[in-house]
Amino acid sequence: MADKKKRKRSKDDEAEELPFKSILESDEAILELFKSYVSSSIKAAAGAGGASSSSSKPLTLADLSLSSSCREVADLSLSSVQTEIETVIVQIARSILAGDGFSFNVPSRAASNQLYVPELDRIVLKDKSTLRPFASVSSVRKTTITTRILALIHQLCLRNIHVTKRDLFYTDVKLFQDQTQSDAVLDDVSCMLGCTRSSLNVIAAEKGVVVGRLIFSDNGDMIDCTKMGMGGKAIPPNIDRVGDMQSDAMFILLVEKDAAYMRLAEDRFYNRFPCIIVTAKGQPDVATRLFLRKMKMELKLPVLALVDSDPYGLKILSVYGCGSKNMSYDSANLTTPDIKWLGIRPSDLDKYKIPEQCRLPMTEQDIKTGKDMLEEDFVKKNPGWVEELNLMVKTKQKAEIQALSSFGFQYLSEVYLPLKLQQQDWL
Amino acid sequence: MADKKKRKRSKDDEAEELPFKSILESDEAILELFKSYVSSSIKAAAGAGGASSSSSKPLTLADLSLSSSCREVADLSLSSVQTEIETVIVQIARSILAGDGFSFNVPSRAASNQLYVPELDRIVLKDKSTLRPFASVSSVRKTTITTRILALIHQLCLRNIHVTKRDLFYTDVKLFQDQTQSDAVLDDVSCMLGCTRSSLNVIAAEKGVVVGRLIFSDNGDMIDCTKMGMGGKAIPPNIDRVGDMQSDAMFILLVEKDAAYMRLAEDRFYNRFPCIIVTAKGQPDVATRLFLRKMKMELKLPVLALVDSDPYGLKILSVYGCGSKNMSYDSANLTTPDIKWLGIRPSDLDKYKIPEQCRLPMTEQDIKTGKDMLEEDFVKKNPGWVEELNLMVKTKQKAEIQALSSFGFQYLSEVYLPLKLQQQDWL
Numbered sequence: 001m002a003d004k005k006k007r008k009r010s011k012d013d014e015a016e017e018l019p020f021k022s023i024l025e026s027d028e029a030i031l032e033l034f035k036s037y038v039s040s041s042i043k044a045a046a047g048a049g050g051a052s053s054s055s056s057k058p059l060t061l062a063d064l065s066l067s068s069s070c071r072e073v074a075d076l077s078l079s080s081v082q083t084e085i086e087t088v089i090v091q092i093a094r095s096i097l098a099g100d101g102f103s104f105n106v107p108s109r110a111a112s113n114q115l116y117v118p119e120l121d122r123i124v125l126k127d128k129s130t131l132r133p134f135a136s137v138s139s140v141r142k143t144t145i146t147t148r149i150l151a152l153i154h155q156l157c158l159r160n161i162h163v164t165k166r167d168l169f170y171t172d173v174k175l176f177q178d179q180t181q182s183d184a185v186l187d188d189v190s191c192m193l194g195c196t197r198s199s200l201n202v203i204a205a206e207k208g209v210v211v212g213r214l215i216f217s218d219n220g221d222m223i224d225c226t227k228m229g230m231g232g233k234a235i236p237p238n239i240d241r242v243g244d245m246q247s248d249a250m251f252i253l254l255v256e257k258d259a260a261y262m263r264l265a266e267d268r269f270y271n272r273f274p275c276i277i278v279t280a281k282g283q284p285d286v287a288t289r290l291f292l293r294k295m296k297m298e299l300k301l302p303v304l305a306l307v308d309s310d311p312y313g314l315k316i317l318s319v320y321g322c323g324s325k326n327m328s329y330d331s332a333n334l335t336t337p338d339i340k341w342l343g344i345r346p347s348d349l350d351k352y353k354i355p356e357q358c359r360l361p362m363t364e365q366d367i368k369t370g371k372d373m374l375e376e377d378f379v380k381k382n383p384g385w386v387e388e389l390n391l392m393v394k395t396k397q398k399a400e401i402q403a404l405s406s407f408g409f410q411y412l413s414e415v416y417l418p419l420k421l422q423q424q425d426w427l
Numbered sequence: 428m429a430d431k432k433k434r435k436r437s438k439d440d441e442a443e444e445l446p447f448k449s450i451l452e453s454d455e456a457i458l459e460l461f462k463s464y465v466s467s468s469i470k471a472a473a474g475a476g477g478a479s480s481s482s483s484k485p486l487t488l489a490d491l492s493l494s495s496s497c498r499e500v501a502d503l504s505l506s507s508v509q510t511e512i513e514t515v516i517v518q519i520a521r522s523i524l525a526g527d528g529f530s531f532n533v534p535s536r537a538a539s540n541q542l543y544v545p546e547l548d549r550i551v552l553k554d555k556s557t558l559r560p561f562a563s564v565s566s567v568r569k570t571t572i573t574t575r576i577l578a579l580i581h582q583l584c585l586r587n588i589h590v591t592k593r594d595l596f597y598t599d600v601k602l603f604q605d606q607t608q609s610d611a612v613l614d615d616v617s618c619m620l621g622c623t624r625s626s627l628n629v630i631a632a633e634k635g636v637v638v639g640r641l642i643f644s645d646n647g648d649m650i651d652c653t654k655m656g657m658g659g660k661a662i663p664p665n666i667d668r669v670g671d672m673q674s675d676a677m678f679i680l681l682v683e684k685d686a687a688y689m690r691l692a693e694d695r696f697y698n699r700f701p702c703i704i705v706t707a708k709g710q711p712d713v714a715t716r717l718f719l720r721k722m723k724m725e726l727k728l729p730v731l732a733l734v735d736s737d738p739y740g741l742k743i744l745s746v747y748g749c750g751s752k753n754m755s756y757d758s759a760n761l762t763t764p765d766i767k768w769l770g771i772r773p774s775d776l777d778k779y780k781i782p783e784q785c786r787l788p789m790t791e792q793d794i795k796t797g798k799d800m801l802e803e804d805f806v807k808k809n810p811g812w813v814e815e816l817n818l819m820v821k822t823k824q825k826a827e828i829q830a831l832s833s834f835g836f837q838y839l840s841e842v843y844l845p846l847k848l849q850q851q852d853w854l
Contacts, residue, residue, distance in 0.1 A: 229645020
């Protein structure tokens with residue numbers, strides 16, 4: 001019986017024998033190390049004359065003399081959107097009266113009109129645009145849809161309410177026929193008016209959650225994210241009603257998936273190492289991307305990303321960092337500069353001795369995606385990322401964040417992340 | 428110009444001319460009507476001698492003398508789960524020492540072992556079980572997996588932490604091979620130990636959100652859901668850390684989808700008609716089902732469901748109400764009795780004059796699903812539901828909640844729902 005008890009205790013204490021646990025320093029020491037990292041990276045950014053993307057004043061298209069050849073949208077107030085719409089309509093009325101007919105001048109959102117700008121580290125839209133005349137069989141439908149969407153957005157401005165893309169579609173099913181048509185024209189209208197989609201008061205479903213050392217206001221209510229239990233606070237779909245961000249966090253931890261988020265929220269990791277934990281539960285949605293950017297810009301905290309060690313993990317990181325091709329016209333507002341790839345990185349698999357059975361073989365498609373990503377500019381500009389991605393493609397192995405559970409359910413929060421912070425091990 | 432202004436104003440005021448808006452009474456009058464509905468339905472329940480499912484003491488299997496022929500699980504404390512596991516293992520040790528070998532007695536979760544009990548209005552599991560011997564080629568793997576899962580759950584009990592199914596799978600990929608195997612055995616273990624899956628501290632990803640007149644504690648933090656902005660509060664994945672529910676709401680509004688939820692949250696519908704608004708954003712997940720049930724049981728409020736007018740809307744309602752076949756062993760804890768079908772009902776399409784172009788034709792599959800549902804016991808016992816479903820299958824038309832947007836984006840919150848409350852129009 002005594003023997004049985006002893007064995008049971010040693011099971012409880014298995015955390016003590018976890019790989020690398022022994023080299024962990026005290027939490028205070030790790031936090032001191034992190035503080036010196038932050039101050040040295042601020043100095044480095046200042047030394048580089050504000051050229052680093054982590055500096056407080058990021059580069060703009062104008063700084064690069066690109067503002068005439070590239071197009072960007074801005075957050076506009078509701079009344080400005082209303083004025084823009086009225087200006088467009090008045091122009092068209094004048095054109096009709098002058099005998100020049102009825103047509104919209106719509107920026108092209110095609111791939112050929114997109115450009116990756118290394119200095120900005122994001123994808124932007126070039127300045128090509130096409131005419132959408134009403135008096136043409138091929139474009140009469142699209143012109144009508146564009147007019148209808150403009151009218152609907154104008155209504156939203158007057159009422160100051162938010163709607164979803166689905167709501168918009170249902171206001172005139174007969175005209176729009178299917179939602180992809182109204183959705184596409186909505187993006188056209190954003191570009192035309194030069195404003196972000198959220199300025200149009202059209203929102204997507206919310207998916208993300210946030211927990212940790214952050215206080216902010218959501219539609220007038222003050223939210224304290226240390227007091228959100230394990231569930232966390234759902235990230236609001238309408239960023240324009242989010243404000244007053246305050247935080248004593250030292251960094252933002254961007255987590256790809258739900259399961260890792262829940263582990264960290266339950267263990268209240270943010271109380272041990274002051275941080276804000278955020279996840280979009282998979283593919284980044286617009287609301288979470290806007291929220292992350294707002295945190296980064298207002299709180300000026302480093303962002304560390306915890307994603308799966310597979311090409312999609314890096315892809316997700318790149319969408320947060322450099323934007324998606326589909327919404328390149330709004331990359332300035334949707335992207336968060338200078339996200340660090342903390343893990344799980346391909347080199348971590350051997351470093352942390354992830355057991356063979358917890359690694360998965362990459363499929364042909366995975367390998368192709370990995371190789372394609374090696375050609376992407378935003379990967380190429382970071383030699384560390386190239387090296388890691390090369391290793392992944394060479395070993396043909398991938399692993400999820402959850403693979404760390406093979407050392408015990410709390411290995412992520414008790415050893416892996418503290419050690420990453422201690423060794424400042426991110427790229 | 429004056430004329431233009433006038434036309435513009437009439438556009439703003441179009442809400443005044445909305446169908447049925449004119450017959451709406453004042454909010455106070457509607458609330459009075461609702462109060463009398465609640466008190467009369469409480470009286471009716473009391474008059475029926477507690478037999479109605481809305482009474483405070485719901486029927487149990489024991490009341491129906493079914494407890495010996497049916498199997499149900501209960502919420503157990505962590506220490507009870509630990510004791511149950513130890514009891515199972517001691518029994519097996521005794522059996523081995525007695526020369527009877529090593530085997531688990533596992534309740535069958537097959538469809539043939541399930542039963543819909545009309546008096547309870549939910550699906551339950553019958554008492555058949557099968558032997559899972561270690562010394563058999565066909566079951567040796569499953570027996571090993573069962574033993575390993577028991578050991579892992581025992582660990583969770585000792586540490587008092589929650590993990591996801593994915594975490595559990597990753598602790599021994601070599602043995603489990605793929606996650607469906609560890610997931611299935613996890614349900615077996617729930618049945619064997621006679622406890623709910625949440626008692627095992629294994630949780631699913633959170634999906635649902637709640638907003639409105641509810642205060643509750645999540646992992647020790649008090650959450651006021653009137654102060655959660657538009658985003659709302661993410662429903663915690665671990666129901667055992669939820670408690671202290673308080674509310675001055677008059678009803679719970681269960682919403683199928685995100686878009687309708689956001690409309691109601693932004694309009695703060697819960698301030699006009701005191702209520703709690705909850706959604707799982709589509710298919711009901713375990714966390715939202717547990718949360719809804721807990722609200723219903725603790726706050727004793729009527730639950731009104733707002734779902735799409737298609738067979739899947741009714742199916743979703745039935746999962747909240749009567750349970751899913753897959754987890755019938757836990758139907759007592761997962762189901763919320765007496766949910767009312769508020770809308771969008773097939774008869775609403777004509778009643779509210781939903782334009783033809785906002786109705787969608789049902790596919791062959793939709794019609795088949797609708798006809799199958801007409802055969803389900805939980806539909807049959809509600810003649811109103813049968814009538815509506817018959818109408819749907821006959822007209823072959825379906826419609827989403829969003830179809831109401833064709834009358835204006837706020838028609839749902841400004842006319843449809845208030846009128847439903849005024850006319851007490853639910854089934």
